[in-house]
Amino acid sequence: MLRGWVSYSPFFTDIIIVIDQEVKLFSQLKSKYKATQYEYSYPDSPLHQILKNLELTECLSNSEYNWLMDNKLFKTAEIFHQQESVE
Numbered sequence: 001m002l003r004g005w006v007s008y009s010p011f012f013t014d015i016i017i018v019i020d021q022e023v024k025l026f027s028q029l030k031s032k033y034k035a036t037q038y039e040y041s042y043p044d045s046p047l048h049q050i051l052k053n054l055e056l057t058e059c060l061s062n063s064e065y066n067w068l069m070d071n072k073l074f075k076t077a078e079i080f081h082q083q084e085s086v087e
Contacts, residue, residue: 019043029055034075047071057083 022043029051030036038047050064060068060080068077
């Protein structure tokens with residue numbers, strides 16, 4: 001059993017590294033877009049995709065904008081409006 005685990009461990013190590021990088025990126029985006037009060041910090045959060053869209057200066061959908069408002073991320077929503085008005 002242990003032998004099988006050892007043969008797969010580089011694969012799992014790579015996955016852990018990728019997840020760690022995504023968590024760090026998410027943390028940086030949360031800071032940049034004033035969403036640090038949102039405590040969940042894993043990339044499967046809806047906020048992660050929303051912040052990635054903001055980073056790419058893509059428009060948010062109504063549901064994404066509503067999600068920000070429902071989670072009281074008003075400063076993040078304001079940044080979105082500022083980006084939108086510049087375009």
